[in-house]
Amino acid sequence: MQGRSVPGATIRIQRDPFDVPAETARVTAGRADIGGIVAFTGLCRDEGGRLRALELEHYPGMAEDEIGRVAQTALARWPLLGLTAIHRFGMIAPGEDIVLVIAASAHRRAAFEAADFMMDYLKTRAPFWKREHLIDGTTGAWVESKAEDDAAAARW
Amino acid sequence: MTKLVYFAWVRERVGKPDETIDLPDSVTTVAALLDWQKTRGEVYAHAFEHASVIRVALDKTHAGHDAALGDAREIAFFPPMTGG
Numbered sequence: 145m146q147g148r149s150v151p152g153a154t155i156r157i158q159r160d161p162f163d164v165p166a167e168t169a170r171v172t173a174g175r176a177d178i179g180g181i182v183a184f185t186g187l188c189r190d191e192g193g194r195l196r197a198l199e200l201e202h203y204p205g206m207a208e209d210e211i212g213r214v215a216q217t218a219l220a221r222w223p224l225l226g227l228t229a230i231h232r233f234g235m236i237a238p239g240e241d242i243v244l245v246i247a248a249s250a251h252r253r254a255a256f257e258a259a260d261f262m263m264d265y266l267k268t269r270a271p272f273w274k275r276e277h278l279i280d281g282t283t284g285a286w287v288e289s290k291a292e293d294d295a296a297a298a299r300w
Numbered sequence: 301m302t303k304l305v306y307f308a309w310v311r312e313r314v315g316k317p318d319e320t321i322d323l324p325d326s327v328t329t330v331a332a333l334l335d336w337q338k339t340r341g342e343v344y345a346h347a348f349e350h351a352s353v354i355r356v357a358l359d360k361t362h363a364g365h366d367a368a369l370g371d372a373r374e375i376a377f378f379p380p381m382t383g384g
Contacts, residue, residue, distance in 0.1 A: 203376060205360050209360050210362070271381055271383070272382065273378065273379060
C-alpha cells in the first residue's frame with residue numbers, strides 16, 4: 145500500500161480491496177460537524193459476460209502525486225470536511241471495486257460536487273491504464289480513453 | 301543520463317519498462333524527444349508512430365508536447381489514461 149500526504153485528504157493506491165464502511169467511518173470519526181457525505185465506488189463490469197478480469201497498470205509515485213494534486217484542487221474549491229480517494233491496481237474481477245472517492249462537507253452540494261469532480265479528474269489525469277482479460281482466455285486490448293471523459297472533466 | 305519509462309501499449313511496443321540513456325543535446329523539448337524516439341530503429345518507429353496521442357510526464361508531472369525538458373531526470377511515455 146502506498147499513500148501520499150495531502151493535509152485534509154486520504155489518498156491510497158493499493159492492490160487489495162477496500163472497505164467502504166470502514167473508510168466512511170474514518171472520515172466521520174470523532175466529529176459532528178459533517179452534514180453530508182458522498183461515497184462513490186467504481187466497479188469492474190463483466191461487459192456482458194465476456195470479461196474475466198481487468199488488469200490495471202499504474203505509474204507508481206505519479207499516481208499518488210496526481211491524485212494528490214486533484215485532491216488539493218478539490219479542497220481549495222469546496223468547503224470539505226473530509227476527502228478520500230483510493231484506487232486499486234492489479235487484476236480485478238467483475239463485481240469487484242476499483243476506485244473509491246469519499247467527500248464530506250457541512251452541506252450536501254459541496255460533497256456531491258467534489259466527489260463528481262474528483263472522479264472526472266481522476267479518470268483523465270491519474271496515470272492508470274486498463275486492459276481486458278477475456279473469459280475465453282485471451283488478453284484483450286488496452287481500453288481506449290473516451291472523449292466523453294474529457295468532456296466530463298472540462299465541465300469543471 | 302535520463303531515465304525513460306514506458307507504460308501500457310507504449311511499454312509493450314518498446315519492449316521494455318524503462319531504460320537509462322544519454323539524450324542528444326539538440327533534444328530540448330517533449331516534441332523533439334518524441335521525434336527523436338522515432339529515429340531509434342523499427343521498434344521505436346512503431347511505438348512512436350502516433351506520437352500525437354502519446355502523453356508525457358516529466359519527473360512524474362504531466363507535460364504538454366511543447367514543454368521544455370529542462371533538467372528532468374525521469375521522462376515517462378504512456379497512452380491517454382483509462383483509470384477510475
